[in-house]
Amino acid sequence: MSLPQDFFGRIIFIIQNYGESLLKGAGTTLLIALVGTIIGCLIGFVVGIIQTIPVRKKDNLAKRIILKVLKLIMNIYVEVFRGTPMMVQAMFIYYGSAVLFEINMDMWFAAYFIVSINTGAYMAETVRGGILSVSDGQTEGAKAIGMNHFQTMLYVILPQAIRNIMPQIGNNLIINIKDTCVLSVIGTVELFFATKSVAGTYYTFFEAYTITMVMYLCMTVFFSKLLRVFESKLNGPEDYSLATTDTLAYTSGLLKYPSKKGVD
Amino acid sequence: MKENIITINHLMKKFGDNEVLKDINFSVRKGDITSIIGASGSGKSTLLRCVNLLENPTGGEIFYKGENILSKKDESGYRTKVGMVFQNFNLFENMNVLKNCTIGQEKVLKVSKEEAENKAKFYLEKVGMLPYINAKPKQLSGGQKQRVAIVRALAMEPEVLLFDEPTSALDPQMVGEVLSVIKALAEEGFTMIIVTHEMQFAKDISNHVVFMHKGIILEEGTSDEIFVSPKCNETKEFLSRFISC
Numbered sequence A: 001m002s003l004p005q006d007f008f009g010r011i012i013f014i015i016q017n018y019g020e021s022l023l024k025g026a027g028t029t030l031l032i033a034l035v036g037t038i039i040g041c042l043i044g045f046v047v048g049i050i051q052t053i054p055v056r057k058k059d060n061l062a063k064r065i066i067l068k069v070l071k072l073i074m075n076i077y078v079e080v081f082r083g084t085p086m087m088v089q090a091m092f093i094y095y096g097s098a099v100l101f102e103i104n105m106d107m108w109f110a111a112y113f114i115v116s117i118n119t120g121a122y123m124a125e126t127v128r129g130g131i132l133s134v135s136d137g138q139t140e141g142a143k144a145i146g147m148n149h150f151q152t153m154l155y156v157i158l159p160q161a162i163r164n165i166m167p168q169i170g171n172n173l174i175i176n177i178k179d180t181c182v183l184s185v186i187g188t189v190e191l192f193f194a195t196k197s198v199a200g201t202y203y204t205f206f207e208a209y210t211i212t213m214v215m216y217l218c219m220t221v222f223f224s225k226l227l228r229v230f231e232s233k234l235n236g237p238e239d240y241s242l243a244t245t246d247t248l249a250y251t252s253g254l255l256k257y258p259s260k261k262g263v264d
Numbered sequence B: 001m002k003e004n005i006i007t008i009n010h011l012m013k014k015f016g017d018n019e020v021l022k023d024i025n026f027s028v029r030k031g032d033i034t035s036i037i038g039a040s041g042s043g044k045s046t047l048l049r050c051v052n053l054l055e056n057p058t059g060g061e062i063f064y065k066g067e068n069i070l071s072k073k074d075e076s077g078y079r080t081k082v083g084m085v086f087q088n089f090n091l092f093e094n095m096n097v098l099k100n101c102t103i104g105q106e107k108v109l110k111v112s113k114e115e116a117e118n119k120a121k122f123y124l125e126k127v128g129m130l131p132y133i134n135a136k137p138k139q140l141s142g143g144q145k146q147r148v149a150i151v152r153a154l155a156m157e158p159e160v161l162l163f164d165e166p167t168s169a170l171d172p173q174m175v176g177e178v179l180s181v182i183k184a185l186a187e188e189g190f191t192m193i194i195v196t197h198e199m200q201f202a203k204d205i206s207n208h209v210v211f212m213h214k215g216i217i218l219e220e221g222t223s224d225e226i227f228v229s230p231k232c233n234e235t236k237e238f239l240s241r242f243i244s245c
Helices: A007-051 A061-082 A086-101 A107-133 A136-144 A149-186 A191-202 A205-235 A247-252 B044-051 B075-081 B097-107 B113-126 B142-154 B172-187 B199-205 B223-227 B233-240
Strands: B004-015 B018-029 B033-038 B059-064 B082-085 B160-164 B191-195 B208-213 B216-221
Touching: A007 A061, A007 A107, A007 A149, A007 A191, A007 A205, A061 A107, A086 A107, A086 A149, A107 A149, A136 A149, A136 B075, A136 B082, A136 B142, A149 A191, A149 A205, A149 B097, A191 A205, B004 B044, B018 B044, B018 B191, B018 B208, B018 B216, B033 B044, B033 B199, B044 B160, B044 B191, B075 B082, B082 B142, B097 B113, B097 B142, B113 B142, B142 B160, B142 B172, B172 B191, B172 B199, B199 B223, B208 B223, B208 B233, B216 B223, B216 B233, B223 B233
Parallel strands: B033 B191, B033 B208, B082 B160, B160 B191
Antiparallel strands: B004 B018, B004 B059, B208 B216
16 A cells, blocks of 8 residues: 555545544544543532532531531542543553552543543532522522422522533533543553554654544534533523413413513 | 410520621511511511521520420421512522422422412412413513512411512512512411511501611511501601601
């Protein structure tokens, strides 16, 4: 196989011969980013919620101590994983676990684990911020009709917090799509790793990375648009339908009226 | 003599060094319409918030039907009996009007969805908000929001309704629509405690008026005793600013 002389020729050559391995790499990248973001969000929610549980003087001592200890552990977790580079964490966890605990961690497990736990640390702060962003009045309204802390969170605060932090969740997903490339240091064959191999084989660095740039960009743009659509879905309809005043007509349908813009 | 439903003894509340409530004593009988009046910063709202345990009193006792609620663990159960309407409505922004009025019944009182919706619609119709069951709070005007907030409290079938300056965030026209709803409830015999700056309204509606000044109850009595022949100079001075009285 001879390598074409011109730039576009070489790009086509790479796509024809290595397109499949690049696509596979991109698939891996997406999979790790998506799974990592989802699990990271779950971790973030648990940590964020626990961090916002109010400790009151009224509560019994055991509960207060448990909460204090839990919050301390979670603070340490957040600070450590937010405060060190993911690439270093990857090396530390993957190789360190083998040396320290003689755990032969599966590379794939390590990849998912590292991205998840890293995202979790960021999301914990995001969720905490999201909860704080919902006004106190909402909590008071919920308490005034007798909801406990758990119910208040579940039905009133979190739905609003999630809406507020959606852009940040999207941000995290996009960062993860890009940052999974650091997992190449532990041998995860994702898009960057695949590109390195392709580029190295024929010394076509510029061409190979041009393709990879475009692929990364496509993935991130696609997901940022998708999240926007999802966000507007969460916002609910702009209009509301006015129910007829005839109480017998409930089931027979509702009239559609445009929203009252500017009335607030 | 009707039974006391809420009795407050030596209630105190401090925010840091700031003593907002000093030795408050008063009681509310079943069916009473109690208005709490006084200048801003006199502790009216704090008092009302203490009654609903949104603030933890620093000292004193609050009895609800003879039971000291400050020593009780079950705040939720008590709060379902004492409904609260806020100055800033505090409707749940993520729910539509109907859901705002059913969520408490469903999740706290464990009423079936159907029953909860029927009750919510019954009260929503009373306040003229039935057509708006599908609207979100941000799509409503202030007066509409407050009427929904009243229904949200009513739907829990409370024994006492607390109103914390329910019309202070509203323009004059909306004030009217909310006050007429409260008035209708008063005529039905609900027990209510109202913190308000609407003096004419307080005068017309209440049979028990409490005048607060700098964290203490300076004077209390019937509507006529306070509004027509007040004894304390502070009360006279305060009321003189409301010319219509």
